[in-house]
Amino acid sequence: MAKPYFPGNVPGIKMAMAVTPEQAAKIIKKAERRILVAGAQLEEVEQAINLADGAIVAAPDTVRQFKEKGASPVVMNKVSITNLLRDASSWKGLDGKGSYDLAIYMGSPYYFESQMLSCLKHFSSCKTIAVSRFYQPNATYSFDNLSEKKWKEALTDLVKFVEE
Amino acid sequence: MAKPYFPGNVPGIKMAMAVTPEQAAKIIKKAERRILVAGAQLEEVEQAINLADGAIVAAPDTVRQFKEKGASPVVMNKVSITNLLRDASSWKGLDGKGSYDLAIYMGSPYYFESQMLSCLKHFSSCKTIAVSRFYQPNATYSFDNLSEKKWKEALTDLVKFVEE
Amino acid sequence: MKRATMKADEVHTPTATIKGLEISIGKIIDDEWDEKMGPTPMPSVTDLRGWDFRLLERYKPFYGPFCDSCCLCTYGKCDLSDGKKGACGLGIEPQQGRIILLACLIGSTAHGAHARHMVDHFLETVGDMDIDMGDNVQVEAPVTRLVTGIRPRRMSDFLDVLDYGEREILHLLSAAHTGQEGNVIDFESKALHASMIDQMFMEVADIAQIVRYDLPKGDPEAPLVEIGLGVIDRTKPVVMCFGHNALSATSVMDYTNIKGLYDSVEVAGVCCTALDMTRYESRAKIAGHISHQIKYLKTGVADVITVDEQCIRTDTLELAQETGTVVIATTDKICYGLPDRTHEPAQETIDLLVEGKLPGALILEPEMVGEIAVEVAMKLHPKRKKKRFDVKKAASACSQCKQCNKACENFIDIARGMKEAQEGNYSYFSEIFMRCIGCGRCLPVCSKNIDIIRVMTEAAKEKIMNEKYKIRVGRGPIQDTEIRNVGQPIVMGEIPGVIALVGCPNYEEGPEEVVEIAKTFLDRRYIVVATGCAAMDMAMWKNEEGKGLYELYPGRFDAGCLANVGSCVSNAHIAGAAIKIASIFAHRDLRANYEEIADYILNRVGAVGIAWGAMSQKAASIATGVNRLGIPVIVGARGAKYRRMYLGRKDIPEDWIVYNARDGSKVQVGPGPEHLIYASESKEEAIVTAAKLCIRPNDTSKGRQIKLAHYIDLHKRYFGEYPDDIHLYVRTRSDIPITEKDTIDRILKENNWEEKQIPDPTLLERLVRRR
Amino acid sequence: MKRATMKADEVHTPTATIKGLEISIGKIIDDEWDEKMGPTPMPSVTDLRGWDFRLLERYKPFYGPFCDSCCLCTYGKCDLSDGKKGACGLGIEPQQGRIILLACLIGSTAHGAHARHMVDHFLETVGDMDIDMGDNVQVEAPVTRLVTGIRPRRMSDFLDVLDYGEREILHLLSAAHTGQEGNVIDFESKALHASMIDQMFMEVADIAQIVRYDLPKGDPEAPLVEIGLGVIDRTKPVVMCFGHNALSATSVMDYTNIKGLYDSVEVAGVCCTALDMTRYESRAKIAGHISHQIKYLKTGVADVITVDEQCIRTDTLELAQETGTVVIATTDKICYGLPDRTHEPAQETIDLLVEGKLPGALILEPEMVGEIAVEVAMKLHPKRKKKRFDVKKAASACSQCKQCNKACENFIDIARGMKEAQEGNYSYFSEIFMRCIGCGRCLPVCSKNIDIIRVMTEAAKEKIMNEKYKIRVGRGPIQDTEIRNVGQPIVMGEIPGVIALVGCPNYEEGPEEVVEIAKTFLDRRYIVVATGCAAMDMAMWKNEEGKGLYELYPGRFDAGCLANVGSCVSNAHIAGAAIKIASIFAHRDLRANYEEIADYILNRVGAVGIAWGAMSQKAASIATGVNRLGIPVIVGARGAKYRRMYLGRKDIPEDWIVYNARDGSKVQVGPGPEHLIYASESKEEAIVTAAKLCIRPNDTSKGRQIKLAHYIDLHKRYFGEYPDDIHLYVRTRSDIPITEKDTIDRILKENNWEEKQIPDPTLLERLVRRR
Ligand code: SF4
Ligand code: SF4
Ligand code: SF4
Ligand code: SF4
Ligand code: SF4
Ligand code: SF4
């Protein structure tokens, strides 16, 4: 079974299902309304855009890059968007059209993202999938720990499968 | 991966390897000096005797049955024997001939045995294998959670493999 | 001493803007107590460290960690497995000590806050009072005297005692901060200190309420009252008081009494509040302990529940709302987010509650609670629709998925009960009912969302209706005269031991094990004392003639007697009895003389605590507190989840060496008592071990004979064999029980036994009289 | 009020066996303070609950649990995942509140025990002293006044203050017992209470030491002293004092001074003890903070280390033994199992330590520590063999398995450093050296058992040698005159804000981020204040001319100034400054008037705390304490591991409604401040958000213009964009920064902006002057 990248970071009971790019793509495509949540450290802006289905929240640090690539994300730090998502039942989404059932998390410091995912795990009906390099036990689904190279490939594959 | 029988009982990081009877038998046979530690609730006395290699510690509650079946266990409650085993480096064993490298635990309340195994996991060089019905995460090796029937079979198989 | 001198320059005064305040400096407590001040008045965290280290050298901490991680700061979570250290340098072993320290502190503060709340409240509402525990109790606060050097004569004298305790708590809790203590034995020493403070806190709390409410003052013939799940008459309005601090419950009883409502309103308690209620008023009823809270909640028996503090289901408000029970929270410990109605007119609050506009209220003035609770119950009772609950129908939803069974740590076969209930057969649920600890863990896992507890409780209804027993009201302290009578036989070993059955009901088998343990020792003429949930469960049995233990055995502190001391805080009187043996019987100096008295008890007083279902942090600190005093404790199998025991090693003879106070020589005295705290896997093991743990180095030969005889006899009875360590407990031939002479002779020979000296035993070199 | 009246009947007296005691009742503190007593003197746990609920209605707790279980009693471990409740009925959300309460209590008691230790010790050793904070500080203890209603004039007045705090801690900790509080907001309210008490404890501790040791009393021109890893001259005997309670360190400095040894012995401190040492004696040196402890230990720089309390590696003794450093433990908080040598002759102890017969000693009398530490260092220094450590050789064992890299939460590429070091290239290790937080987690995982920290430190040696900077000595409180000068511009918004950089160094990037944050705000003429580790890291930078922040910016509490207030306990002065603005500048009643003052600060005082590397429980309680006072706090990304934030929802307009105190109308004022505590993912985000969090409802239009201008400018600078919430902060057109007029006009139009009223804002209905 997948292990948290930092071994101490075992939440105990409920741990993310580790998924391959193919499985991840299925999960993403099956979602009714998904939202992509990108953190301040995100470098893979293009992939993020391609994974999203319109709804993108980008940390202010990376908005420029998103815009340069033609996307128009909502600017919000990860804490704030997570705070909205935990209120899944009453928050009407970025477009006011309803709640999300899947959030794709990427691009933040490992331990920080872990706490955000933990919030949603416990307090939200919105499922989460973590597609950064390291296994995030507090997500619903997560990539396993991967080498830099393998992860880049996985991300490329994921985008490909999602677009298929 | 195996899950603790009581879901709350996740120690976090280091969890027993779940083993089949065949694997368990290999582990038991590979041990240089093993000791069988039987708890107060043990019913499978015969199997216990067959798993042991002479060194048996039985809770006082079950000694009679052991003797009836021709074994001569040392009588000691599980706390006391665990306390001796945690001192693996200096305690010279039941026969004074040296320490044990594997302890086979069975026959105690689940949560109680879990704490005993946790002690050895953290504070002893003696490895442990739990062969009761439920997966014991704090052991080094453990049977997975099994139905009553499957477990009886597993125990029989284990004895068979050990004796082979 | 530091503390004592400090106080000299310090005079507390009011912040004097309070209108119309008269500053009258009452009395300066100068020293009317002629006993000389001992070496450790108000000991600091480190003052008794030497004693702790001595104890823990022999009784080494044993840890079974619950978790491989530490999660206490943002350096974490740290992985402490495989000998790794956390980012602060802490390894798993000191981390366990730290967890134990935290548990003992939480336990200690629970009692301390209770004591503080009472003392402050009494001083505020009725003013100062003399501490008079009756003619038979002259040494009225042995723990406080021992620890602080203060002999409290007035309620206000407790203020210094509490201030001291609070100061120590402050220092101790701070040691749990990241990057503080790093040594496991020092953590344990701190836990022992926290727990000694707890003993003192409990004593203050119980004495305060005894004095204020004139509760029984060591009365061996305190009345018998009703206890059991069947005591409540559901046709009447019902007020139930949950918790451990009877302040607001007394107001419920007072109101009921003053308004002459005892015939028309049921007033019952759950947990220690119940025990304390009956000490105040024998018309109050004891409805059970923590295990039954959820059952009462689920079936909506109560019209009003008051909650005070400790060991109360934290979802009480939520569950109460399911059945329209009103909840009144009465202390700062439990507020449940309820609106604070303390400063609103009572009638308005009553109306809001009766009309269902509020599910409950927070009322912080105990005196207000009675009126509101009783009035709401009376008005609400006729309004509440009691929907009939169709057990069969509810059970019929069960798909036999057995998720519930897997959640139940007591291995109750709920699925089986459901199956039978579908057919209208309620015998299984009735049978296992008392084994259900009411944890509610089966509820959320039910795939059919069945209200399992409700089904179980309604199914067992008929049985429950008959669950009526008698318990003797908590008597409070042990009388000095009783101590005088039993001191000698206890110390000499002729009364084989004092068995204290205390603590919570976290066990698999329901009350019957506790009953059997008690009865076994009673029949062998041990002294049996009880408190808290254990005292309750002990009542839940009848012989063929319908008589329970409290009816069959007298309430004295004497051989073959069963003394219900009272609630959790009454535990202090058990420690107090041991201390008084040293003081009253043996004339050891009591005042601020902790080490010597603990040394005395460890070596001479054959007392053993059994906390068969210990669950709480309070139970942890209670046990650890008596441990520091030299009294061993046995917990049940689930007690292993406390993660720490103090274990002796009988295989290492050097661990059992004491000084002979007569000449300073070092003498090996054998492993008595063998452990300070340990978890027993089975009731049988606990009984046999308790008998063994009564053995003390100072036993006379006659005493040792008696103790050994019981130990051997019980061992044979339960295990069909002689124990294998008899030779360790025979010092001279005259120690050998006559009836077992031949066998023991053989055993001694087989073990190359050699005769040993019987010293005047002590662990304290300074107590050696001459060299 | 309850507390205050209570005290009336209570006179504490000595337990009067103390020989030769004269009972002289000093003075009755009758009320010389003419300010009228406010509504909440010494508030109980529930007295400020209303305020907390009001705050937390707007700033809702957000939880990211660290663990799915609860392990706090033997009913557990309980599975709290998927909405399941524990056996006591507790769900994961209140459980988080409980964990937070525990953390805040541990933090609060760390400071409380520190304060108590000092006050008791000073009273005992030097007797009572006047609290004189100098002519410029008349309101000498604003937090204490605000919370307790006591105006302390003598050291002994603190005894009542501490007693009160300890009592509250008792009640609060007990609420963490199994089966107590069940509501998450009530848990948070208790955490807020514990943390308010912490503010008071810190104030007492710092004032006590300022008074006793005559530390700077708000001196903006406190001297500059040396700080850095390179300050220690290793050719001399070295005594290093680790910790947070400078009592024993003063004795080291005194001894060094009296014996004229400052030229021949190096006396340096680590962590807050270091900061406090330099407040006492500018010849003492600051060797760094917690991140560097392990590096000093591993390289054996010190001959003697004294440890006092808090945030000290718990394996200090073990590590010290590796290099033959002697450890002297000096408080009950940290005893390390060492023999207590307090009552043995100093010379004997010195000999035992020098001869290596003891690895360390516990010396509980601070005054004894100086002689022992300094003498041992001098004797030991020539004896200690300094084995040359061959970095290349040690590094050559590395197999490049990269286990170490995986253990490092700061993503330091240790393997790379090893590889380079094998070739004698130490640049990577030198470069990342300050980014290593010294957690030691890389050590046990190394498959080749390489002493990674040692290698890294020795490799970076050359760099370290040059790590010498200047820091301004902690000045202590803010002067009343300074408050008078800046009160108006702060409240009106013309000084855009007060930025307090505080707390621990648990961050990825080393000091540089803290430096950048500080410099950004200094250059924009915010007031910047600092304490603790943050104050240290801020010093670790130089401009091209070799000047650091403390040299470049004046030490006043004024626009564009950098005031190092002092150590962790000096944090109280930051809260105190905010309180004094309300009191001195705005003439609000201070005494026991907590709610009104907090309401004032929340709505008017644009102060923001940034605890960029907050790690400890102390940091948790410090942050939570200022939160109750209405001051928002930003923590770094790792602060998310505290598990709780208080977050506002700017998308819900109703959350931002206040009363207009002028007429009682309700006015929507926009989301200012937006959050009370939140974790920022990046330094850039933190800077921009800090600017935004300075916005307060009461800003004048001129003030709002300035604040908005900074916010917008910083947002553009860091993110290349306008922020998307400008329209929420423009109340009237005159709020619009002139330079941005066109853009903002457009933005307002796009957002259908409507002009709003600027009220006299308050959350407290009772402050409405008329309806
Ligand atoms: S207290 Fe120590 S072991 Fe625990 S999380 Fe913090 S650094 Fe890790
Ligand atoms: S409530 Fe009773 S039946 Fe249900 S899991 Fe708990 S003990 Fe078992
Ligand atoms: S979990 Fe529910 S449905 Fe399943 S067996 Fe138990 S009671 Fe029946
Ligand atoms: S005995 Fe235990 S469960 Fe019962 S009331 Fe006391 S502490 Fe609570
Ligand atoms: S110590 Fe307890 S709360 Fe912390 S991680 Fe372990 S199980 Fe969870
Ligand atoms: S405190 Fe409650 S949730 Fe925690 S272990 Fe005990 S019963 Fe379970």
Ligand code: SF4
């Ligand atoms: S000690 Fe330094 S290098 Fe090692 S894991 Fe910790 S931060 Fe990384």
Ligand code: SF4
């Ligand atoms: S763990 Fe040790 S051997 Fe492996 S790369 Fe790191 S320093 Fe080298």
